[in-house]
Amino acid sequence: MIELEGLTKRFGTKTAVDQLSFTVRPGMVTGFLGPNGAGKSTTMRMMLGLDSPTSGTVRIDGRHYRELDEPLKHIGALLDAKAMHGGRTAHNNLLCLAQSNRIPEGRVDEVLDIVGLSAVARKKSKNFSMGMGQRLGIAAALLGDPRILMFDEPVNGLDPEGILWIRNLMKHLASEGRTIFVSSHLMSEMALTADHLVVIGQGRLLADTSMADFIHHNSRSYVRLRTPQQEQTRDVLRAAGLTAADGADGALEIDGATTEHVGELLGEHGIVLHELSAQRASLEDAFMRMTAGAVEYHAHEGAAPQWGADAKGA
Numbered sequence: 001m002i003e004l005e006g007l008t009k010r011f012g013t014k015t016a017v018d019q020l021s022f023t024v025r026p027g028m029v030t031g032f033l034g035p036n037g038a039g040k041s042t043t044m045r046m047m048l049g050l051d052s053p054t055s056g057t058v059r060i061d062g063r064h065y066r067e068l069d070e071p072l073k074h075i076g077a078l079l080d081a082k083a084m085h086g087g088r089t090a091h092n093n094l095l096c097l098a099q100s101n102r103i104p105e106g107r108v109d110e111v112l113d114i115v116g117l118s119a120v121a122r123k124k125s126k127n128f129s130m131g132m133g134q135r136l137g138i139a140a141a142l143l144g145d146p147r148i149l150m151f152d153e154p155v156n157g158l159d160p161e162g163i164l165w166i167r168n169l170m171k172h173l174a175s176e177g178r179t180i181f182v183s184s185h186l187m188s189e190m191a192l193t194a195d196h197l198v199v200i201g202q203g204r205l206l207a208d209t210s211m212a213d214f215i216h217h218n219s220r221s222y223v224r225l226r227t228p229q230q231e232q233t234r235d236v237l238r239a240a241g242l243t244a245a246d247g248a249d250g251a252l253e254i255d256g257a258t259t260e261h262v263g264e265l266l267g268e269h270g271i272v273l274h275e276l277s278a279q280r281a282s283l284e285d286a287f288m289r290m291t292a293g294a295v296e297y298h299a300h301e302g303a304a305p306q307w308g309a310d311a312k313g314a
């Protein structure tokens with residue numbers, strides 16, 4: 001378990017992380033989401049004792065990182081896959097790490113096997129592709145067989161096969177009862193991976209909710225239609241207790257209705273339809289709406305975040 005309490009980090013006048021409090025629980029994948037510059041990496045660095053908080057605390061299984069003896073056996077992290085020594089082989093990179101953390105040498109081959117790098121174990125890591133580099137970074141995180149694993153943007157730059165592999169690995173590690181904390185700025189990716197979500201914007205907590213609740217609250221479904229008889233359509237819908245909102249391309253959007261209901265209703269009134277379709281708003285849209293007020297660099301002001309900092313997703 002990872003517990004944050006009032007965690008704050010300031011760089012000069014810039015507050016990168018602002019009073020963050022939340023708990024990352026075992027047995028599930030927790031997605032850590034936020035737009036660029038939201039403070040995700042800074043938060044993760046503080047969890048690992050690589051940056052010290054201006055105020056507040058982070059506890060790893062009840063203790064500060066610096067109080068953990070043999071920390072790799074408690075928490076493993078993939079922060080920057082390029083941190084490996086390129087002149088060394090994959091095996092030697094891991095061996096050095098194992099030796100300095102009193103991890104048995106045999107574990108090196110085990111983790112190389114888990115990440116599928118056994119065949120290239122004796123190759124220099126500087127010649128590795130991005131995907132192989134990520135796998136090596138993950139092997140390093142797994143070396144101490146830790147109960148807690150943290151991945152910072154693990155799918156960045158990977159091909160679909162690599163993305164699927166990492167997604168399945170994280171789910172598998174969580175199913176073993178481990179605590180998995182993974183950052184991303186892609187909601188769509190998290191929707192396929194995470195059981196729980198922590199969303200931050202400008203260093204502040206915007207949501208701490210189960211993925212199921214997030215989807216339930218944010219995947220608006222509606223009927224979209226286009227017709228040359230707009231006014232008549234609105235009247236018929238209104239009389240049936242339905243409201244049509246203006247959508248893109250001159251379409252109408254109706255919440256709380258099915259295509260069957262709307263199609264039959266308008267058919268009864270002889271209304272011509274050019275389009276009738278069931279739509280579902282993407283989770284990416286919901287995430288954009290939630291973080292719109294907290295995006296550091298954007299072209300124009302967006303809507304206010306949908307959920308307050310105290311939102312817990314019921």
Ligand SMILES: Nc1ncnc2c1ncn2[C@@H]1O[C@H](COP(=O)(O)OP(=O)(O)OP(=O)(O)O)[C@@H](O)[C@H]1O
Pocket residue numbers: 011014015016034035036037038039040041042043185296
């Ligand atoms: N060492 C530092 N000195 C000064 N400012 C910093 C430092 N590290 C981070 N920041 C600033 O703190 C803020 C949060 O940065 P951070 O890298 O934690 O965000 P992030 O959510 O990980 O973003 P990204 O998705 O772009 O990696 C940014 O405005 C960044 O410019």
